[in-house]
Amino acid sequence: EVQLVESGGDLVQPGGSLRLSCAGSGFTFSLYTIHWVRQAPGKGLEYVSAIRSSGDRPFYASSVQGRFTISRDNSQKTAYLQMRSLRIEDMGIYYCARVSDGGTAFPYWGQGTAVIVSS
Amino acid sequence: QSALTQPHSVSGSPGQSVTVSCSGTATDVGFYNFVSWYQHHPGKAPKLMIYNVNKRASGVPDRFSGSKSGNTASLTISGLQPEDEGDYYCCSYAGDFYVFGIGTQVTVL
Numbered sequence: 494e495v496q497l498v499e500s501g502g503d504l505v506q507p508g509g510s511l512r513l514s515c516a517g518s519g520f521t522f523s524l525y526t527i528h529w530v531r532q533a534p535g536k537g538l539e540y541v542s543a544i545r546s547s548g549d550r551p552f553y554a555s556s557v558q559g560r561f562t563i564s565r566d567n568s569q570k571t572a573y574l575q576m577r578s579l580r581i582e583d584m585g586i587y588y589c590a591r592v593s594d595g596g597t598a599f600p601y602w603g604q605g606t607a608v609i610v611s612s
Numbered sequence: 613q614s615a616l617t618q619p620h621s622v623s624g625s626p627g628q629s630v631t632v633s634c635s636g637t638a639t640d641v642g643f644y645n646f647v648s649w650y651q652h653h654p655g656k657a658p659k660l661m662i663y664n665v666n667k668r669a670s671g672v673p674d675r676f677s678g679s680k681s682g683n684t685a686s687l688t689i690s691g692l693q694p695e696d697e698g699d700y701y702c703c704s705y706a707g708d709f710y711v712f713g714i715g716t717q718v719t720v721l
Contacts, residue, residue, distance in 0.1 A: 530712070537615065537712060537714045538658065538701050538712040539712060540703075540709060540710045540711060543709065543710075552708060554613055588657060588658070593663075597648070597664070597705045598646070598660055598664070599648070599650070599658070599660060599703070600660045600663075600669060602657035603657065604656075604657055
């Protein structure tokens with residue numbers, strides 16, 4: 494069974510940093526792009542970042558470009574989202590997700606981890 | 613990277629049909645037949661309902677259907693049920709990334 498488990502969410506002050514993790518199991522982690530999607534309070538889903546299986550050409554939404562860094566450790570079957578210079582608007586639930594084999598939709602999601610940005 | 617446009621809310625009585633529209637551009641919805649739809653309840657992971665415009669995900673009732681015309685995709689729920697209440701998001705592949713819609717709250721009256 495494919496499972497994705499996020500962790501690392503916490504309360505952080507504006508301007509602070511946080512690193513989220515997404516641990517995968519039940520599939521060959523190294524073969525799949527891992528995606529991060531977030532939902533701010535009262536807002537919709539926002540596609541944030543993605544890292545390919547090889548780790549090259551990561552994608553960042555313009556709202557996080559230059560502040561967030563995505564990475565992965567295939568030996569640990571884990572992807573990371575390093576978040577710096579956090580803003581109030583970065584607050585929300587962060588989900589990692591994976592597409593189906595050969596597909597372009599997301600049947601697999603983690604349960605989410607909460608990031609609270611507040612002074 | 614602009615969010616796809618969806619109505620903020622739609623509602624219907626049990627048994628009625630409702631349609632949620634999703635408007636994009638010629639570089640996302642209009643270009644790729646890779647539109648998906650998700651049902652989302654607060655505190656839970658989004659659930660894939662429709663993929664590749666009109667394919668139902670495993671276990672999704674056949675009252676859910678999807679379509680696309682030009683730059684606009686649509687999700688139709690025929691025979692609305694109380695358990696269909698929730699937020700629905702469209703999502704389109706856009707070449708090197710994905711873009712989500714702003715979300716539509718579906719209410720069963």
